[in-house]
Amino acid sequence: MRTRIVLAGGLNCAQSLEWARRGFERAGCDVLYRASQEHVGKKKPFRVAVEAEIMEALKGGADMLYWWQAQNGARLEFLKELKARFPHVHLVSQSIDDPYLLLKRAPECLSGFDVAATCCIASKKWYEDREVKPLVIMPVVDRDFHGVAVAGADYECDISFEATNVYPKEQYPGVIASRGEMVEAVRDLGGLNLYGPWDKKSYGWGTEYAGDIERNRASYRGWIHWTIEPYVYAASRINLSSHVVVGSEAYGYLNMRTVHATASGGFVLCDRVAGIEEWFEEDKEIVLWGSLAELREKARWWLAHDKERQRVAAAGRVRSLKQFDNQRAAEQILKVCGLR
Numbered sequence: 001m002r003t004r005i006v007l008a009g010g011l012n013c014a015q016s017l018e019w020a021r022r023g024f025e026r027a028g029c030d031v032l033y034r035a036s037q038e039h040v041g042k043k044k045p046f047r048v049a050v051e052a053e054i055m056e057a058l059k060g061g062a063d064m065l066y067w068w069q070a071q072n073g074a075r076l077e078f079l080k081e082l083k084a085r086f087p088h089v090h091l092v093s094q095s096i097d098d099p100y101l102l103l104k105r106a107p108e109c110l111s112g113f114d115v116a117a118t119c120c121i122a123s124k125k126w127y128e129d130r131e132v133k134p135l136v137i138m139p140v141v142d143r144d145f146h147g148v149a150v151a152g153a154d155y156e157c158d159i160s161f162e163a164t165n166v167y168p169k170e171q172y173p174g175v176i177a178s179r180g181e182m183v184e185a186v187r188d189l190g191g192l193n194l195y196g197p198w199d200k201k202s203y204g205w206g207t208e209y210a211g212d213i214e215r216n217r218a219s220y221r222g223w224i225h226w227t228i229e230p231y232v233y234a235a236s237r238i239n240l241s242s243h244v245v246v247g248s249e250a251y252g253y254l255n256m257r258t259v260h261a262t263a264s265g266g267f268v269l270c271d272r273v274a275g276i277e278e279w280f281e282e283d284k285e286i287v288l289w290g291s292l293a294e295l296r297e298k299a300r301w302w303l304a305h306d307k308e309r310q311r312v313a314a315a316g317r318v319r320s321l322k323q324f325d326n327q328r329a330a331e332q333i334l335k336v337c338g339l340r
Contacts, residue, residue: 003029003339006057008036009068015226016096016139016256017068023140023326024066027334032057036073051078058082063339064090071095071107079112090114090337096139098123099243099250100172115336117329121252121275135336138279139256140326146263147321149230155221158190158303160236162224162257165203166196166210172244176271177292180211182240185292186299187211192219195232233266237309238299241270251275262286263320267313269299279323285316 005024009017013033024031034053050073058065065082067074070093079091093110094117095101102123110116111130117137118124127134141147161183169178177185183194194216197204205216224232233239239261243253252275261268262285270276272288280286287302289295302309322328334340 004062005029005031005064006062007033007066011037019140019142019326023330026327027330058086066092068094074109076109076112096256099245099253102126137329138254138324139259140329141263141324142326146230149234149264151235152231155232155235157193159238160193161240162195167203168209184211185296193221194219195224230264233261233264239266239268243273252278259324262316265317267309285319
């Protein structure tokens, strides 16, 4: 009999949640998706509606509830109720923001799960202290999506930065540099494309902490839908990446941008976040920087050396597609739950 999984999370099945779904299906599972959030304007009370739909899905028969970004909707009391009513169902959470999430918010709802798929090696202790079994799973990739992406002609540029926020540095005093400072350091080295939010509410590129606003406007290309991102990464000669937490608490952490960009065949120039060598070989699969001066110098050098840059991008793609493969991750989770 096929393993049955109820997949919960977000407003719709998108981004890394979609790749998780495809991974479980590749592993031979039946997957039923249920949103864990509601769109604004629905008449039903938010939590009652989503919890009722998840409950009904489990009543229909399931071996696992896999809740992506559970801190954005799960309640500890609800999880306890699920354990009482469905003791055979494995409750699994996945986060793609652990270092920030656990240090800044420490949502106790995560202690209600049996297994936590964490994107950070150092976060394992947080879960172990709460008797949740941690499993290090980075944001996953799909070999038939990221693995076949080619450069989109409309997105070709020398340097790009795709970011969901451009935070004020004081929010994360441990980072090497803010994203605005990164852009200012490399702006004059070639054609620059900026993707993501513009407004202040979202800490966007059009705000005072993102660098020169008028020059950002000339480089700004708007939001990029997640289905287009791989073609952007492949088209950029250099993809910038940085992590919102840098230090011992983030050891072994990778964000979704770094994983998806490398898997899409993009060359990534990334901050030297602690433990990144656990995942990539420096200067062979990814290139790292530890100061703004080093960022600028390396961006200049790699722009001038096409063959070497392409070789690093190709090797990084091979590494990412192998170790962050969604089927491989799904099978790890199934095994730790005793479902394989």
